[in-house]
Amino acid sequence: MAKIYTDKDASLDPLKGKTIAVLGYGIQGRAQALNLRDSGLRVIVGVRKGKSWDLAEQEGFDVFDVGEAVKRADVVMVLLPDMEQPKVWREQIEPNLRGGSVVDFAHGFNIHFGLIKPPPNVDVVMVAPKGPGRLVRDEFLAGRGVPALVAVHQNYSGRAMEYALAIAKGIGATRAGVIETTFREETETDLIGEQNVLVGGLLELLRKGFEVMVELGYQPEVAYFEAINEAKLIMDLIWQRGFYGMLTGVSETARYGGLTVGPKVIDDSVKQRMKEAAARVRDGSFAKEWVEEYSRGAPNLKRMLEEVKGHPAEKVGEQIRRLMFGS
Template sequence: MKPPEIVVESGFTAEALHGQEVALIGYGNQGRAHALNLRESGIALRVAGRPNSEARRRAARDGFATLDTAKAIPGADLVIVALPDEVHAEAWRRDIAPVIQPGQTVGFIHGSSVHFGLVPVPAGIGVVLVAPKGPGTTLRERFTMGQGIPALLAVHQERAASHGGPSSRELARAWAAGIGCARAGVVHTTFGDEAETDLFGEQAVLCGGMLGLAQAAFETLVEAGYPPLLAYTECIHEIKQVADLLYARGPAAMRAAISNTAEFGAYSAAPRMVDERTKAAMRALLAEIRSGAFTRGMQADHDAGAPWFRAERAKADAHPMEDAGAAVRALMPWLAEEAARGAAQGDSKAEAKP
């Protein structure tokens, strides 16, 4: 099947947002990076959060005007929702829907809640998406280096034009430029394609498949009598070296940079590790994502107080590979300093349990 044409643009500016009002709800991993980058691009914004929010206090310490969410929205041309996805529905119902008006535009950083109908935005209110392809700390770090990371951009619906000013699409383009993504490339897509491919990538590979495979490999070595420290180093710790090569150079150049032994073994092992059953499981995962069953299931668990999510997290945190990993990292004390720097920049949601 021929892949659909896509439009990628770069090099444009955030000018359409100059003189516009921006309200940003949430000041976590993505929110803080968006806020700091937009401010340094000359865009005035206010940060909104719940009254006793630690994140909101942090935004105030960073010099932003902070308000209750419902008070931040009136008059804002663009309202950016930088909240966890499972919170979008309640935030929309409780704080946003009662005050947002036709002519305003609401912006998301991931498309699931809109695409799967958890956030029903009435006609007249613009709905856009700017999804940077990386965590907030990377978005911020590249921006401060004068660079940027790519982002996906989509328009679910245009705002009513009655109030004049930039269209929702123009606001989204300026938002993407203001956070530095137009220095790399902005890919025009749809909420559906962004939501479904993003969920699939993180489940099948990045956060689900890869760690599942690494954990099974760690267990295989430990059960065969090898020291956990060795098992962790070989199966988990060294993922970074390979991931860095893939990130910077791609698969062929990654293979050129590893030993012939590693490359030879990879060709023989890959089809045995990942076979037609794995592909069938991936297709089943994708079907669940596309039907909305995954998003509805996650929302139902969240609405019930996240019992399944909490139990799985506790089980995962208690796995013996955590102790082995701590022992490996203790050999490199600078990693703890880097982790502390990352946490100071808000890259960890360890305190923000569901």
């Protein structure tokens, strides 16, 4: 059974009087920096010169280049894009990292796959919100929070979990609940979920559903509504009520058809291929492939994005969204 922490299990005291450097001021970095500051903590921002620097200054933060921010910090939150982190770590973070510091990541990728190897005299923790930065901020402002995962990779001080829970409390996550995990579990489940279901699986399921209807002679606009647009309504029902609640929220015809035909389409052969994809995550093959792809300038990723952009469903979707939302 998972160990879940809530507000009563966490305290901000471990972070009081300390300087927290949030590295990166993108969607997640901005949200966490603002939430921590609103929780009464001392936050500075480390980022390159540019729009993010300007925005952080406009929003009242003391802003420094990454190396200088690390020098000034007791707690370093590495909220930069995954594939930028190793280079920034080598060149700007590690040379300026003080012994006894706390280093926090929002995703375990670089630690788990050995792309970043922290020195032994720092705490290394992870607080991984299970939602995008905008939601982390909006829920905090509404007096709620986005759930998160917390983990300790390196416990130099003997208090690493206290620091992780304090960060989670500061960004509002303990309001909703945080689950204790490991860097390995968070990283592997995140990648497996993205590839098999959330990004890869859903995208292909929706595209194939659209293509089948169009190939059978139905109008693309009607196919888009049936195979893609209404998927949001079903996911909202699942999010709110669970699988059974969703089934009780649709027609009896939809229930019967879905429960009898769905397992024939998404059958055990699909499950087996999901396990094969998961194996490539677990043995490091995917990480190696992605690092090599990124080092070449991500040509395959760019090609695949262009293919998605040119798909007929995307063209029809643009028209439908203009009708629905006026943009």
